[in-house]
Amino acid sequence: xxxxxxxxxxxxxxxxxxxxxxxxxxxxxxxxxxxxxxxxxxxxxxxxxxxxxxxxxxxxxxxxxxxxxxxxxxxxxxxxxxxxxxxxxxxxxxxxxxxxxxxxxxxxxx
Amino acid sequence: xxxxxxxxxxxxxxxxxxxxxxxxxxxxxxxxxxxxxxxxxxxxxxxxxxxxxxxxxxxxxxxxxxxxxxxxxxxxxxxxxxxxxxxxxxxxxxxxxxxxxxxxxxxxxxxxxxxxxxxxxxxxxxxxxxxxxxxxxxxxxxxxxxxxxxxxxxxxxxxxxxxxxxxxxxxxxxxxxxxxxxxxxxxxxxxxxxxxxxxxxxxxxxxxxxxxxxxxxxxxxxxxxxxxxxxxxxxxxxxxxxxxxxxxxxxxxxxxxxxxxxxxxxxxxxxxxxxxxxxxxxxxxxxxxxxxxxxxxxxxxxxxxxxxxxxxxxxxxxxxxxxxxxxxxx
Numbered sequence: 001x002x003x004x005x006x007x008x009x010x011x012x013x014x015x016x017x018x019x020x021x022x023x024x025x026x027x028x029x030x031x032x033x034x035x036x037x038x039x040x041x042x043x044x045x046x047x048x049x050x051x052x053x054x055x056x057x058x059x060x061x062x063x064x065x066x067x068x069x070x071x072x073x074x075x076x077x078x079x080x081x082x083x084x085x086x087x088x089x090x091x092x093x094x095x096x097x098x099x100x101x102x103x104x105x106x107x108x109x110x
Numbered sequence: 111x112x113x114x115x116x117x118x119x120x121x122x123x124x125x126x127x128x129x130x131x132x133x134x135x136x137x138x139x140x141x142x143x144x145x146x147x148x149x150x151x152x153x154x155x156x157x158x159x160x161x162x163x164x165x166x167x168x169x170x171x172x173x174x175x176x177x178x179x180x181x182x183x184x185x186x187x188x189x190x191x192x193x194x195x196x197x198x199x200x201x202x203x204x205x206x207x208x209x210x211x212x213x214x215x216x217x218x219x220x221x222x223x224x225x226x227x228x229x230x231x232x233x234x235x236x237x238x239x240x241x242x243x244x245x246x247x248x249x250x251x252x253x254x255x256x257x258x259x260x261x262x263x264x265x266x267x268x269x270x271x272x273x274x275x276x277x278x279x280x281x282x283x284x285x286x287x288x289x290x291x292x293x294x295x296x297x298x299x300x301x302x303x304x305x306x307x308x309x310x311x312x313x314x315x316x317x318x319x320x321x322x323x324x325x326x327x328x329x330x331x332x333x334x335x336x337x338x339x340x341x342x343x344x345x346x347x348x349x350x351x352x353x354x355x356x357x358x359x360x361x362x363x364x365x366x367x368x369x370x371x372x373x374x375x376x377x378x379x380x381x382x383x384x385x386x387x388x389x390x391x392x393x394x395x396x397x398x399x400x401x402x403x404x405x406x407x408x409x410x411x412x413x414x415x416x417x418x419x420x421x422x423x424x425x426x427x428x429x430x431x432x433x434x435x436x437x438x439x440x
Contacts, residue, residue, distance in 0.1 A: 041317055070306070073313040073321060075263035 005059045013060070043072035051082045055090065131362055134430045141241055141371040145424045148380040149246055150417035153192055153198040155180075155225070157210040158387035165258075165271045169345040169399045172205045177204070180428045182278055184389040185212040187412045189219035191385075195417045200227040201382075202257075203258050203395060204215075208235035208244055221251045228254035230303075232271075233279040236286075249289055254299040256338075257283070262325045266307040292334040301336045309357035311368060311436055312339035341365075343432045345399045368435035377433050379424050385411050393424045 007065050017024020038056040053061030069079050138145055155404055158179030161172035169291040170176075180188075192200065201219045207213055219225055229248065236245060248255060257279070261267045264276040283300075286292060292300035302322065306312050316360050319337040325333040344361060379393045383404060386392060389411045391404040402425040403409065405420060 037317070042314065043317060043321070067310055070308065070310045071313055073261075073318050075261060075266050077263060077265070 005053055007063060010060045010063055041072075043069075043074060046072045047078065047082045050079060051086045052084045097100060112134045114385060121299065122256075129249075131366060131428060134428050134434075137366075137431075138374065138426070138434045141374075143371060143374050145374060145377070145379070145426060145430075147418055147420055147422045147424060149420055150195075150381055150383050151197060152201055152378075152382040153188075153195070153197040153440075154203060154382055154384040154395060155188055155216070156203040156384060156386050156395060157202060157207040157213065157216070157390045160209050161204060162209065162234055163206070163272055163275070164347070165232075166351050167260075167270055167307075167342045167348045169343045169348060169396055170205065171347040171350075176205065176348040178387050179210060180212060180387040181211055182215070184387070184411075185216050185219075187389055188385055188408075189223075191411045191414055192220055194415060197417065197439055198226065199225050200224045201230070202228070203230040204233050208232075208238050210240060213244070214247060217251055217253060223389060226254060226276045227251065228299075229255050231255055231257045233257050233259070234275055236282045239277040245286070245289065249291075249298060249370050252297055252299075255286065255291060256300065256301045258305075259283075259302040260305050260307050262322060268300075270305070270307045280330050280332065283326075283334070284330065286367070287331075287333055292332070294335070299336075301338060302334050303340055305340050305342050309352060309355070309361040309364075311364060312341050315339045322433045324387050331369055341432045343396045343399075343429050345396060345429055362431070365431040365435045368430060370434060370436060373434050373436070379433070383418055391418075394433075396429055396432075397425055397427075401425060401428060 014024075014028070014069070035042060040048075046065055050065040050069050051059070053065050066079070091100065159170050159172040159176035160174070161168075161176070164171075164173040164176060173201050200223070202213070202216065202220075204210070208231060210216070217227065217229075235241060236338055247253075258271065259267075259279055260270050267276045267279070268274070283292070286300055289298070290296040291298040302317060304312065304322070310317075315337065318339055322337050323334070327333065344352055344358065345366075349358070379397075382394060384392045384395050384398060386398045391409045391411060391414065392398045392402065393404050397403075404425065406425050407424045
């Protein structure tokens with residue numbers, strides 16, 4: 001295998017449910033419902049999905065939701081800001097755990 | 111299955127860069143659909159390919175060097191045809207019809223013949239102070255202005271339409287607003303057209319229109335009536351860009367996978383006839399670019415006694431997937 005990730009495999013997403021069609025149908029119905037316009041617009045939901053795709057570092061999701069964001073009318077500046085939100089939260093999550101480090105250090109130290 | 115070439119405006123077979131796609135006609139057949147004319151209500155006039163811009167999505171590859179432009183004799187034939195055929199809407203496009211020396215004659219000749227007359231504008235032609243007279247003419251005849259405005263984002267807009275166009279467009283839109291265009295009840299309609307700025311499909315028209323209204327008003331105090339979101343047709347300069355950027359195959363696949371049988375009934379080619387700069391008739395502007403005559407027959411406008419008849423056939427090719435994808439192209 002040359003690579004674990006091939007762009008054309010994204011189109012096979014639906015095949016992932018072949019051995020358990022009832023469960024897959026439930027999942028895809030839910031999936032489609034999630035991305036339909038509700039209190040949030042479809043464009044806003046795609047931007048959230050793009051950010052989450054970067055958080056979970058899924059190449060398929062990044063490909064799909066980059067296209068989706070463009071097709072919903074977002075631009076590169078907005079999409080870049082969404083990625084900075086990811087970076088801030090991931091970086092912040094690391095930094096805030098420093099509190100635990102400080103608590104433990106405080107407990108162990110004279 | 112047949113093959114379609116990745117070269118610009120070449121017919122279906124080419125060994126180099128060839129890809130397999132299902133012909134549009136076969137897709138219609140598989141869905142039990144026939145694409146035939148309804149009542150033809152719109153006469154679209156392509157004044158020619160001269161343009162002051164070289165937009166990367168242009169299906170004509172229009173630009174400053176193009177010589178294919180409507181002469182006065184053809185303009186006369188077109189006006190006479192409109193008089194005989196009683197269209198409801200006249201739609202003047204290009205190129206940049208604002209650069210057509212016969213435009214004033216066309217508008218004055220056509221205005222009494224239809225209840226609506228509209229002109230496609232790239233806005234940059236109207237940015238030139240010398241064209242204020244043209245805007246006054248549009249206002250006098252209540253010509254609907256349909257302006258290119260692909261994106262609310264400057265970088266995206268200029269990647270498609272060239273450097274400096276975003277600021278010019280905003281400036282012209284403000285000028286048109288000052289003259290009354292784009293305000294409800296003024297009788298001066300200003301509509302915007304947004305095309306994707308790359309190899310992707312257009313967004314939902316309703317959501318995009320809401321957002322364009324909000325952002326244009328908030329940031330620049332600009333108002334308009336309606337927004338139309340149109341897909342880019344893989345012909346001309348846009349096709350060249352798709353090939354060069356290695357996006358053609360994926361873009362065509364996307365168009366085909368987005369085929370919507372429900373969109374076929376509302377396609378513009380069912381109610382529109384398009385006249386090219388040299389006076390020949392086509393089922394749409396894209397078929398002019400592709401060289402597909404109306405119903406497959408080469409017919410000059412001077413030979414037409416009335417609108418094309420209801421039920422007559424429409425020439426199709428694989429670029430037609432663009433109009434039949436998603437919610438359609440009307």
